[in-house]
Amino acid sequence: MTASAERVRFPRRVFAAGNEPDPRFTLANERTFLAWTRTALALTAGGVALESLGLDLQPGFRLAASLVLIGTGTLTPPLAWREWTKTERALRESRPLPGAHLGVALGITVSVVGALVACAVVLR
Template sequence: MTRLRRRFPARVYEVGDEPDPRFSLANERTFLAWIRTALALTAGGVALEALGLGLQPGLRLAASVVLVVAGTACPLQAWVGWMRTERALRQNRPLPSPMLSLPIGIAVVVVGVLLLLAIAFR
């Protein structure tokens, strides 16, 4: 009998059967897309505040904070989403929907509104 090596996280890999590698790799690409989104949101928030751009300072700061908070939430979505999807693949269950996609989408809309107001009131 072949001994399986321990994989992290065990609570993902200890259930079900090994899925088609293409599905696991697609799940990993989705994880990385969330990480890229986190970097972009965080960098956008930092750049917005660092550059100033002659926008109304209070609204600019609020938009920057919302971007950085959304960027901080994305890695949580990436990790939890990857685990939930991998478990679903291994158990041949329907794939779960992303938990934070709506709140992050709303955050981006809020940033857009804040920036429109910051432009209007400069």
């Protein structure tokens, strides 16, 4: 790749660092980012559906679960982008890969939503 082509790659602070890694690793990192983005879309859609369908659930818990899903769906893409940049820089600089915290956060969120929906069912 020419020097001029590297200058136009976005984000510059990622692609200006280190050396070009094996393309398979970069593409795998990108697929992971896109998977998190699809997950965010599903979380947002689930939150909208939960509230819009007007299910016979306790309204307060149903609304809380919907807001948690929509909020998490909104926050996931920027966090996924942050993890993508950290991983890509580590690949380019031949450093150990950073830990992935997004999966843990989403796992906790889904557990909280499950508990809220269970309460909504029990208390209807």
